[in-house]
Amino acid sequence: MKQEFLDKISEHQKIIHKVCSVYCVDSEARKDLFQEILVQLWRAYPSFKGEAKFSTWMYRVAFNTAITYFKKEKRNISTQSIENEVFHVTDDGRDEEFEARVEFLHRAIGTLSSIEKSIILLYLEEKKYDEISEIMGITQNNVRVKMSRIKDKLRKIMNPS
Numbered sequence: 001m002k003q004e005f006l007d008k009i010s011e012h013q014k015i016i017h018k019v020c021s022v023y024c025v026d027s028e029a030r031k032d033l034f035q036e037i038l039v040q041l042w043r044a045y046p047s048f049k050g051e052a053k054f055s056t057w058m059y060r061v062a063f064n065t066a067i068t069y070f071k072k073e074k075r076n077i078s079t080q081s082i083e084n085e086v087f088h089v090t091d092d093g094r095d096e097e098f099e100a101r102v103e104f105l106h107r108a109i110g111t112l113s114s115i116e117k118s119i120i121l122l123y124l125e126e127k128k129y130d131e132i133s134e135i136m137g138i139t140q141n142n143v144r145v146k147m148s149r150i151k152d153k154l155r156k157i158m159n160p161s
Helices: 002-023 027-047 054-075 096-110 114-124 129-136 140-158
Strands: none
Touching: 002 027, 002 054, 002 114, 027 054, 054 114, 054 129, 096 114, 096 140, 114 129, 114 140, 129 140
């Protein structure tokens, strides 16, 4: 069972990375959340019956863990001084305009609720509404309504006129 679990996690680990990147800005927090999601997946694995695709089940556990983790982290806000830190930044030929737009989109997504973040992540992963519905445990119609509202929110944030 352990090897089967490890094989499935290896195959689908990008899901965990994507969920972590949506819910955590700080790299250390992402690592902590990644570990927490793995622990929760392992704990829940014996109850995985195969009624849904493994990736669907994995998204559901990952989102629930991230939402719980995010709520817990909101209560335990910590700060760190960077006055004495030295930063070395190199220009590696990146498309700065594109990266700025992506960063702006990430900040806009960061203002959404936990559920909205989950839905938009799945949408950006090009999941169909029926799969989003199954992962989130809501109806397809509810996904469509929420997606429409999320798009409106993001338009207003990104194009305040």
